Amino acid sequence: xxxxxxxYDNDTSQIxxxxxxWILVSAALVFIMSPGVGYFYSGMARSKNAVSLVxxxxxxxxxxxxxxxxxxxSLALSDTATNPFIGNLxxxxxxxxxxxxxxxxxxxxxxVYAVFQCMFAALTPALALGGAAERIRIxxxxxxxxxxTTIVYDPIAYWSWAPKGWMNVMGSLDxxxxxxxxxxxxFGALAFALVLGKRQGFGHEKFExxxxxxxxxxxxxxWFGWFGFNGGSAVASNGRAGLASAVTHIAACMGGLSxxxxxxxxxxxxxxxxxxxxxxxxxxxxxxxxxxFVAPWAALVFGAVAG
Numbered sequence: 001x002x003x004x005x006x007x008y009d010n011d012t013s014q015i016x017x018x019x020x021x022w023i024l025v026s027a028a029l030v031f032i033m034s035p036g037v038g039y040f041y042s043g044m045a046r047s048k049n050a051v052s053l054v055x056x057x058x059x060x061x062x063x064x065x066x067x068x069x070x071x072x073x074s075l076a077l078s079d080t081a082t083n084p085f086i087g088n089l090x091x092x093x094x095x096x097x098x099x100x101x102x103x104x105x106x107x108x109x110x111x112v113y114a115v116f117q118c119m120f121a122a123l124t125p126a127l128a129l130g131g132a133a134e135r136i137r138i139x140x141x142x143x144x145x146x147x148x149t150t151i152v153y154d155p156i157a158y159w160s161w162a163p164k165g166w167m168n169v170m171g172s173l174d175x176x177x178x179x180x181x182x183x184x185x186x187f188g189a190l191a192f193a194l195v196l197g198k199r200q201g202f203g204h205e206k207f208e209x210x211x212x213x214x215x216x217x218x219x220x221x222x223w224f225g226w227f228g229f230n231g232g233s234a235v236a237s238n239g240r241a242g243l244a245s246a247v248t249h250i251a252a253c254m255g256g257l258s259x260x261x262x263x264x265x266x267x268x269x270x271x272x273x274x275x276x277x278x279x280x281x282x283x284x285x286x287x288x289x290x291x292x293f294v295a296p297w298a299a300l301v302f303g304a305v306a307g
Contacts, residue, residue: 015099016107018237023108023116026232030119033225034061037126040218040281041133044274047210049134056141057126063145064122069094072121072149073114076157079103084166086155103163105235116232117157120177124153124185131189135196148188156180175244176233178289212273219277223252226284230291244291247299248284251291254303255283262307279307 038057042050064072071092078087079102091097097110105113125145129136136144157180159165160172167179174180209215230248234241259279264271286306287299294302 014101014106015109016236019107019235020109020112022237022241023105023112023232023235026228027112027116027119029225029228030116030123030232031061031225032221033119033123033229034058034126036218036221036225037123037130038218039214040222040277041130043211043214043216043218044209045133050211050214052138053129053133056129056136056138059138059142060126060129060145061122063142064125064149065118067146067149068114068118068121072154073097073117075150076121076154077102077104077114077117077162078158079163081158081162081164084164084169085158087158087162104161107236113235116235120181120229121149121153121157124181125149125188127181127185128188128192131192132196136192152188153180153184156184173293174289175292176230176288182285182288209274215277216273219280223280223284226252226288230288234292240292243296246296247287247291247294247302250296250299251283251287251303251306252280253283254300255286255307256280256303258304258307260307279303282306 034057035054038054041057042053045053071089073094074089074091075087078090080090081087091114094111094114097114099109099111101108102110102113125148128148129141129144132141159167160174160177160179161168167174172179226248227245231241231245234244256276256279259282260271260276263275283303283306287294287302290298290302
């Protein structure tokens with residue numbers, strides 16, 4: 001017990017209570033995005049698969065959180081590793097973390113930063129599971145989440161965000177996860193779809209969203225959580241967090257409106273909640289890697305082009 005308590009005896013003079021509180025809130029906001037993804041996907045699937053998609057996203061949260069504690073955080077964000085490709089195991093089991101700030105977040109405790117980044121890692125395979133909708137069982141999905149996070153997400157996160165990661169060293173600007181979260185999960189979903197093939201009944205049965213309320217609920221949870229996803233990536237309660245939150249909201253609004261208008265003129269002058277929700281999510285995804293770098297007016301462009 002004495003040794004455990006010593007982990008929290010580090011110098012905390014640099015830690016800012018306001019920054020710490022904001023990142024803890026942001027971690028909770030990003031957590032909400034996992035069931036949000038589940039509801040979004042479930043609304044677009046057939047009714048018989050709706051509950052399983054929400055459940056898969058929650059299982060992904062649990063599995064990856066355990067993986068993150070065992071070695072994921074250390075492999076993905078080690079600030080003591082010297083190679084450009086993957087972290088070491090210094091922070092395995094979250095040992096040697098405690099209050100000591102991470103190099104990427106000097107004003108908050110290291111364990112707070114670890115929890116915040118855990119939510120990103122847990123969300124990513126849940127996004128990829130959309131490529132396997134209605135075609136995967138629970139146990140293979142559990143194995144996929146653990147293994148894929150270890151061999152795909154963790155190295156890419158290290159390249160993008162770790163102090164010695166080769167993309168970070170080269171000057172890559174990825175504010176909140178365009179590469180490790182969205183690109184990685186997108187290609188993961190594509191690989192899933194290619195390997196598993198078409199859904200049973202495809203081409204013979206009618207595949208339409210079965211519950212638009214689930215789609216709207218999922219979009220709302222994702223939109224709400226994205227304020228923590230992008231705003232929290234400033235790892236401080238400051239103007240940059242405010243800017244990221246503002247452009248995030250503007251891009252989502254513009255994405256939803258632009259997609260709705262295009263669909264309105266293409267589909268017999270009718271508005272659809274599905275088109276609005278899809279456009280809003282597209283705007284959120286598009287602005288994420290740039291949300292800490294661009295002015296509010298640019299968010300209108302990001303949202304319009306994405307939608």
